[in-house]
Every structure is written in C-alpha cells, then in structure tokens.
Amino acid sequence: MSQPLLLDLVSGGFMLAGAFFFLAGTVGLLRFPDVYCRLHALTKADNLGLGLLSVGLALRADLWTERVQILLIWLLVMGAAATVCHLLARSSLEEGVPAWGEDS
Amino acid sequence: MAWAAWVLDGVVVVLLVGLALRLLHTRDLFEAIVLFVAYGLTLALGWVRVGAADLALAEAALGAGVTGALFLNAWRRLSDRVEEDAGA
Amino acid sequence: MDDALLLLAAFLALNVAAGLVRVARGPSPADRMVVAQLFGTTGVAILLVLAEAMHAPELRTVALVFALLAVVISVAFVKRGWVRRLGSEPVGGGPGAGGPGAGGHEGEAMEAER
Amino acid sequence: MKRVSPIWVGILALVWWLLASPRLSGWWVGIVAVAVGTAFHVALGGRQRRGMRPGHLAVFVPWFLLQSVRGGADVARRALAPSLPLAPGFLHYRIRLPQGPARVFFVNCISLLPGTFSARLEDDDLTVHHLAEPEAGLRRLAELEGRVGGLFGMEVARG
Numbered sequence: 001m002s003q004p005l006l007l008d009l010v011s012g013g014f015m016l017a018g019a020f021f022f023l024a025g026t027v028g029l030l031r032f033p034d035v036y037c038r039l040h041a042l043t044k045a046d047n048l049g050l051g052l053l054s055v056g057l058a059l060r061a062d063l064w065t066e067r068v069q070i071l072l073i074w075l076l077v078m079g080a081a082a083t084v085c086h087l088l089a090r091s092s093l094e095e096g097v098p099a100w101g102e103d104s
Numbered sequence: 105m106a107w108a109a110w111v112l113d114g115v116v117v118v119l120l121v122g123l124a125l126r127l128l129h130t131r132d133l134f135e136a137i138v139l140f141v142a143y144g145l146t147l148a149l150g151w152v153r154v155g156a157a158d159l160a161l162a163e164a165a166l167g168a169g170v171t172g173a174l175f176l177n178a179w180r181r182l183s184d185r186v187e188e189d190a191g192a
Numbered sequence: 193m194d195d196a197l198l199l200l201a202a203f204l205a206l207n208v209a210a211g212l213v214r215v216a217r218g219p220s221p222a223d224r225m226v227v228a229q230l231f232g233t234t235g236v237a238i239l240l241v242l243a244e245a246m247h248a249p250e251l252r253t254v255a256l257v258f259a260l261l262a263v264v265i266s267v268a269f270v271k272r273g274w275v276r277r278l279g280s281e282p283v284g285g286g287p288g289a290g291g292p293g294a295g296g297h298e299g300e301a302m303e304a305e306r
Numbered sequence: 307m308k309r310v311s312p313i314w315v316g317i318l319a320l321v322w323w324l325l326a327s328p329r330l331s332g333w334w335v336g337i338v339a340v341a342v343g344t345a346f347h348v349a350l351g352g353r354q355r356r357g358m359r360p361g362h363l364a365v366f367v368p369w370f371l372l373q374s375v376r377g378g379a380d381v382a383r384r385a386l387a388p389s390l391p392l393a394p395g396f397l398h399y400r401i402r403l404p405q406g407p408a409r410v411f412f413v414n415c416i417s418l419l420p421g422t423f424s425a426r427l428e429d430d431d432l433t434v435h436h437l438a439e440p441e442a443g444l445r446r447l448a449e450l451e452g453r454v455g456g457l458f459g460m461e462v463a464r465g
Binding site: 012015018019022023025026029030035038039042043046047049050053054057060061066069070073076077080081083084085087088090091092095097 | 196197200203204207210211213214220222223225226228229230232233234236237240241244249252255256259260262263266267269270
C-alpha cells in the first residue's frame with residue numbers, strides 16, 4: 001500500500017513544481033518590460049513547467065507507451081516553443097519594436 | 105468530489121464569456137483576431153470538459169487554427185488596401 | 193487524486209486567463225501573438241493533466257494539435273511585416289509595459305486580473 | 307543526392323505507433339502519414355552526409371536538460387523577485403558551425419539556454435537577446451556550439 005502512496009507523492013511533487021514554473025512564467029509575462037523579455041519568460045519557464053508536469057504524469061501512467069507518448073509531446077512542444085519564440089523575436093526585431101531602455 | 109470539477113468548469117466558462125465580450129467590444133481588429141483564436145482554443149477545452157474530444161479536435165484545428173490563419177491573411181490584405189488608399 | 197488533478201488544471205487555466213491580460217493590453221502585435229505560445233504550452237499542459245484526470249488518453253491527441261497550432265498561427269502571423277497595420281497601435285516599450293490600453297475598455301473578465 | 311533512408315521510415319512509424327498506441331484501428335492512416343512524412347523528409351534535403359551521432363546524444367541530452375532547468379529557474383527567479391533584476395539587450399555572435407542541420411539545431415537550442423534566445427540570423431551573424439549578464443551568455447553559447455558540433459561529429463574551432 002505504501003508503494004502507490006510514494007508514487008503519488010513523487011509525481012505530485014513534480015507536478016506542483018511544474019505548476020510553480022507556469023505561475024512564474026505568467027508573472028514574467030505580465031511584469032517584464034518589453035516583448036523580448038516576455039518571450040524569455042514564456043519560452044523557458046513554461047517549458048520547464050511542462051517538462052516537470054510531463055515527468056509527473058509519466059510516472060503515473062499505466063503503460064510505458066503512454067509514458068513515451070507524454071514525453072514525445074513534451075519534446076514536440078519544446079521544438080514548437082523554440083521555433084515560435086525565434087519567429088516572434090525576429091519579426092519584432094525587423095519591425096523595429098524597441099527594446100526596453102532603448103530610445104528609438 | 106464534484107467541487108473540483110466545478111472550479112475548473114467555472115474558470116473555463118468565465119474565460120469564455122469574458123473573451124467573447126472583449127472580442128465583440130474591441131475596436132482593434134488585430135486584437136479581435138488574436139482573441140478569436142484564444143476563444144477557439146478555450147472552447148476546445150470546454151468541449152473536452154463535456155467529454156467531446158473529437159469536437160475539441162475539430163474546434164482547435166479548424167475553428168482556431170485554419171480560421172485564425174485565414175483571418176490573419178485577410179487582415180493583412182485589408183490593411184495593405186487601407187495603406188494604399190491613404191497613400192494615394 | 194483525480195480531484196487534485198482537476199484543481200491543477202483549473203490553476204493552469206487561471207494562468208492562461210492571466211496571460212490573456214497581456215494579449216488584451218498589447219501594446220505591440222507581437223505582444224498579442226504570445227497567445228500562440230501561451231496556449232502552445234499551458235494549453236498542452238491542461239490537456240495532458242485532463243487526459244490523466246478524466247481517464248481519456250485521446251485528449252493527448254488534442255494536446256498535439258494545440259502544439260502544432262501554435263506554430264501554424266505564428267507562421268501565418270510573421271509571414272510578412274505587420275507594423276503600421278490597420279488597427280494596430282504604434283508600438284512603444286517602456287517599463288511597466290507602458291502605453292495606454294488599446295481603446296480604454298478592458299474586458300470584464302480581464303479587469304479583475306489587472 | 308536524395309535517398310529515402312529506411313531508418314527515417316522506421317523512426318516515423320515508431321512515432322506514429324507511440325502516438326496512436328492505445329487503439330491502432332486507424333493503422334492505414336498511419337501508413338499514409340509515414341509516407342507523407344518521408345516525402346517531406348526527402349523534399350527538405352533527405353539524408354545528410356553528416357547526421358547526428360546517436361552515441362553523443364547520451365551526453366548531450368542530460369546536459370541540455372540541466373541547462374534548460376537552470377534557464378527556467380533563472381527566469382522564474384527574475385520574474386518573481388520584487389526588484390525585477392533585468393539587464394536585457396542584444397548581443398552578436400559569430401556562428402562557426404557550417405550551414406545545415408547542425409546550425410539549425412544550435413540556433414533552436416539557444417532559446418532554452420539560461421538567459422538567451424536567438425532573434426535573428428544573417429549569414430554567420432546571429433543576434434541573440436539576453437535577459438542579463440551578456441558575458442555569461444556568450445560563454446554558454448560557445449560551449450553549446452562546441453557540444454552541438456561534437457554531436458554532429460564536426461570540429462568547431464575555439465575562438
């Protein structure tokens with residue numbers, strides 16, 4: 001009986017840590033001064049949050065195919081996030097969105 | 105037991121209504137498009153909550169994705185034309 | 193445990209709601225387009241959690257679609273330039289995300305988060 | 307020269323199987339998907355002479371995961387600190403990796419490194435946005451480039 005409890009604790013810990021990073025990412029999105037900094041917050045904090053959450057969920061999954069599935073989705077999201085971040089940053093730069101502390 | 109589900113569903117419903125109101129009231133076309141995409145994705149979450157994963161899939165892919173991309177294209181064409189008219 | 197997972201999903205949904213404040217406030221179009229990233233990660237997280245909480249593995253497929261959508265939408269957005277487009281404000285940075293709100297009317301649901 | 311690599315077909319089929327796994331009733335859709343995926347793979351350049359070396363992934367992946375955890379923690383700390391300790395700005399980095407998959411991989415990885423993401427790439431000149439501490443960012447970029455070079459089996463001159 002202690003085995004499932006331990007599993008719940010560990011996976012719950014991972015998921016809570018993930019939720020914390022999602023919160024941090026949202027706070028960063030609202031607080032950071034310019035679009036470039038906000039992209040940092042969204043890309044990195046949310047990705048780490050999703051990673052921790054995926055690990056927590058993968059621990060709870062019944063089948064190993066489900067585990068790999070969850071981790072594959074995380075991998076795909078990681079690639080998508082890096083691509084989206086680069087695209088938005090590049091177009092902001094090209095359109096001359098000023099960075100914080102820069103007068104233009 | 106049920107209250108946790110109520111919390112989640114409540115958040116989704118409030119989000120949907122708030123997005124819809126803001127979407128209809130904003131004067132910024134681009135913001136409206138972006139909010140439309142957000143609305144579609146939130147609606148997909150709503151479909152998930154009522155147990156219709158297939159509808160959620162269609163809503164996300166067609167309602168938010170394809171329609172959103174088409175709106176973005178139309179917005180670009182529209183603003184090109186407005187710019188031309190202003191320049192001429 | 194399922195209840196705890198549902199609450200976790202609700203918490204993540206609140207995160208999305210807070211993030212949408214940034215989408216509503218802008219000021220630049222790129223600031224609004226972070227909605228793609230927001231749903232691309234947090235939306236996927238919600239769906240993965242729900243897949244476990246509701247015992248519905250098919251929701252992971254929906255999560256995949258969300259992740260792909262983020263890319264599709266932002267590619268559709270950056271394909272050509274966007275500044276000085278119809279309805280988009282002149283951009284301005286500044287500490288505290290400066291600039292007045294788009295039209296002065298913030299959404300009712302957003303108001304509480306500000 | 308464009309050749310269909312059987313390894314790629316296998317990888318795509320495996321991915322399909324994993325993603326569709328609880329119910330494989332739609333296996334014929336999977337065959338179509340794998341075929342389309344392979345067609346894209348060939349259209350986008352096919353098998354490169356220098357591919358990723360799988361053995362080196364075992365070293366790279368843990369390092370990268372650690373870096374991305376540190377990146378997330380760094381952003382979280384800055385976002386939650388009341389004083390908002392930011393010193394953002396752009397820096398330029400001259401890429402030494404040759405054109406090709408290694409370079410694309412490198413540029414994508416930058417976005418998950420602590421405090422940096424890639425904003426623009428023009429020829430060899432990469433514009434990187436940093437959240438704070440540009441010198442540390444440059445050092446990490448150089449290290450990442452070296453490691454990506456190792457992963458793809460090419461020597462990157464230290465400069």
